[in-house]
């Protein structure tokens with residue numbers, strides 16, 4: 001079984017103090033840094049790119065940086081993120097003309113590769129690539145914004161993807177992203193997730209350690 005990972009999404013951090021915010025969540029018990037990249041094209045929002053990833057590495061961040069690309073096209077920006085210090089790079093199949101080629105490109109760049117399924121993307125997109133992935137990321141909101149509500153049908157999708165992973169590629173992580181809170185994370189873990197992105201639930205809290213601790217304790221009750 002994969003270890004539990006809590007990955008705060010810096011989309012909800014105070015960008016004016018980003019280095020300090022990342023230090024604070026890592027000191028508070030977070031395992032990874034979730035780095036949302038939006039291009040105002042694939043999604044209707046615009047965020048940060050490789051320069052900011054590199055700046056976090058220069059700032060001294062050594063934790064895995066989990067880059068979630070919401071950009072189209074994907075391939076051109078992959079080597080830039082690998083050079084900037086990304087650990088994992090995940091992308092949406094709708095934004096890549098050749099999904100298998102993009103996975104290879106990410107791995108050849110020295111990063112782990114993830115495929116992201118939007119709420120309406122069928123799980124069959126994994127049929128011919130699951131074994132080539134390091135992680136499947138299920139979106140439990142439509143991509144583009146933090147602070148949205150968890151879409152309940154994602155629980156059934158999590159169970160289906162968990163069964164696929166267990167049967168075919170147990171080394172693959174299953175990450176969930178969108179609307180994850182301390183009070184729904186146990187159900188999400190029970191449905192099969194091992195890697196949990198949470199933005200607003202962590203960065204809008206007064207005490208990062210308290211909320212991350214509550215999340216980890218809730219997950220530990222079911223896995």
Ligand SMILES: O=C(CO)[C@@H](O)[C@H](O)COP(=O)(O)O
Pocket residue numbers: 009011012034036068141142143144145146147148177178179180197198199200201
């Ligand atoms: O990728 C995205 C949104 O597109 C996420 O990573 C959000 O940033 C998660 O934020 P919360 O739903 O946890 O507030």
Ligand SMILES: [Fe+2]
Pocket residue numbers: 009034035036068177197
């Ligand atoms: Fe994300």
